[in-house]
Amino acid sequence: MPMRVIVVQFSGSTCDRDLVYAMKDVMGWEVDLVWYKEAQKHLESYDAIFLPGGFTYGDHLRAGIIAAYTPVMDKVKELAKEGFPVFGICNGFQILVESGLLTGALIGNDTLRFSCKWTNLRVETTRSAATNVAKKGDIWKVPIAHGEGRYFLDEKGLKELNENDQVVWRYVSDDGKITAEGNPNGSIENIAGICNLEGNVVGLMPHPERASESILSPWGSDHGKLYFQSLENYFRRG
């Protein structure tokens, strides 16, 4: 049985179709792209929920916050708390943070500019549903494209996040080190993606769906596929 997932299409999502392409055409999954107003009825019938990237509501007020208050998110929150897998990429990550499903905040990049570039992501834990086929320390080439992707969390929160093994990816330099040069947006401790305590809710600023085919990568890599393969594995293991 192939994976069956739903991509929630919000008003202003722009990476929704890309995510569908990566999961359907590259991974061979069954994927439904559903308008946010119609999505809440069927959420449970899928294996996982995806919140795609984009500029929901034009990033008005701040990225992700208006989408976080749509009725469909009430249902997503309910399911996430029951352990249902929920994945947010880029704006989806911002929505997860704004809706309180993930901790911290995503603020304006330290350059004060939008930035689109390929980054190195180091896998920090394999316990999340999106990294369990990877090895700790693996480096993935995955591009970012955001203006508000700088992860921030207070000292106490960071301590807990680290102690609970919730940092899933960090930005690193080419040689795998946590450096300022490898950090594209000024994220605290170079954090690129995190999960909740249980590991079923995962947020990531870079775009694995843009890095799942070698033809799209300047490096000929397809590391983004590991993100999706991990999810398959998560289900196989039950």
Next chain:
Amino acid sequence: MTQETVLRDEINLTKEEKEVVYKTLNREPTIPEAAMLEVMNSEHCSYKSSRPVLPKLPTEGPRVICGPGEDAGVVDIGDGLALVFKLESHNHPSALDPFNGAATGIGGIIRDILCMGARPIGLLDSFRLGDLSDPHTKWLLKWVTKGVGDYGNCVGISNAGGDIEFDPSFQINCLINVGCFGVMRKDDLALSRATTPGDKLILLGGSTGRDGIGGASFASKNITEDSESDRGAVQIGDPYMKKLIIEATLEAIKAGVVEGLKDLGAAGVTCSISETADAGGTGTEIQLEKIRIREDDMEPWEILVSESQERMFFVVKPDNVKKISKIFDKYELPYEILGEVTDTGKCVVKYRDQTIVDLPAHLLTKPPAADRKATYPKYLNKLNQKWLPKEPKDNELNDICRKIMASDNMISREWVYRQYDTEVGLHSVVKSGQADAGVFRLSEFGTKKGIAVTFDGNSNQCYLDPYNGGAGIMMEACSNVAAVGAEPIAMTDCLNFGNPEHPQVFWTFEKVVEGLADAAKALGVPCVGGNVSFYNHDEVRDVAVKPSPVIFVAGLLDDVEKAVNNSFKSPEEFIILIGDTNTEIGGSEYTKVIHSSDDGQVPKVDFANAKNVLKKVVKAVNEGLVTSSHDISKGGLFVALTEMAMAGNLGFKVGLKRIPADTQRSDIKLFSETHGRFLMTAKQEDMDKLISIFAEDEIPASYIGSVTKEKKLIIENDENQVIVELSIEDIKHVWDTRMEEEMEGKK
């Protein structure tokens, strides 16, 4: 009509235009009619100066589905698909308000693609600005980049490339040109016409305000000290609403409920109701108070000519109104039924039970052309085409190379394109900064074909020699797409010039178009659309911009996986130079940056062989014989080699002796900008095959050196002495960081 009318002396039209209006109407026009006529007669909408010249451009070809006249050109790319593309200027608004000017440029060009029925998938942008170190230039560059980026990123259309030139003639009148392309099933082609009386006219999207009142008229005059007061002519964009309009429009087309479609750009509602009627041989009648307005006290004429953004105009069968409403409702987009198609041939506007406009559609859409005089420009008399600089000493060449690579027009544009999403859509296979053209795959449309796109311009060469400059940019743009392996299939242009009423300016316009046309004919590449921007003239300093045509060429790859970029791949590979090198340094980077001269021979296109050279280049790439490929253009051989080395982080060793040239001078071999030349790298085992492809047609293909593991640029002269020896790091550092440092300060 019992409306207040406008007297002959008060209407802002030329004598000839007035005659046509009064003869046709046999009465004085009403105030709204006069406003509509003024805007439709503006240079921007009517092309009145350029119209007599543009027919020189070839517009026919086997792939052409829609040529000039529609909102965008449409060409057949096989597999039941069509490519739609267009290039347009947003110069005047950007000069005053660079953020909103550039952003609405992107908004407008997206609508042009969308209203043909295609999903817009890529954007390009071209900036012409003053010297980079100038604070005003930095202000403009910062905000036009943000305008293009914020809008394009938010609507989720990836950037596929562009170009920037810095030159003092653009100090006040910057030129901001933007392009967009999209792909559709041929059956989905939508036309901006209303063919059936009784069909409903629906306005979708944003409300109508005072922004952009007279935008087209403003774009049709020079920039003066009073231009600040025209700020209200700059529109404000809303990319979030545009994203919803794109999805709603495409869904409506897919549902088969759209009879005609028109975007609201220049001249707003006036343009939509007249052009759809005239193109369809019908008439239109609307009820003006149905239009949602932002300010209560807007006058009818303001509503009719407002250029408020994010609006689309639909022609829909009465039976389908319900269906299309459902789609608009899904996206929570506002819309109104304004009126319907008639059989009168007229545009009628009613307001509060009175007829305020009753004009024949053709009076609005087909204003008379202007008769412009052209005279040979005096500045050209001063130029010496035979001039050659004093030959530099061998030990001066390292410094010359460094200076050229660090010059405004050569340095990396990464600071700009990093602010653009170049990945969204999963199309970009060859991205900004990786090659001469951007390459997009079309797998989402079910084909393995690819599209290559490029912008090209060379204002300096078009200034010094308008004919050869115009021909040259056409050759360069086609060479750009050929270099990645694509056959050039069509072009669209944006012609940016000064005041057309100045005969010397108009002469350069005519010559540039002739050059473009002759090259397009020689290359067999039709022109499928265009845009003309005149009055790029700064009255304060009395400076016109250099003649600055920008062209957008699209190419087709049968198999997108065959595309190559311009980076050296591995050491020991052979470097091949295609073509002859002539003593053509007029308008070159070398002449400008090193010798500060306007003299010298501007490169001429070899019309007889141009098409064949490109064909062979495409063949060589598609047969998999080359590992990288790069067209030689600005900065000549040296810059092209260095860009390939920097991209691959490898070095090269090249001998000038092996370069077929009409000179033995090292500086000319290194920096001449002769067209029709390419650099390619190949593995040793592929060399014979590669050379023979070109030998068949007696096109020179010369082995000039090799890629090296050592990260050095080494060039030997005709006597095999090393005359250039630079480390990649040394040259790359300045090239990479200068723009960022200029814009952000030193780190």
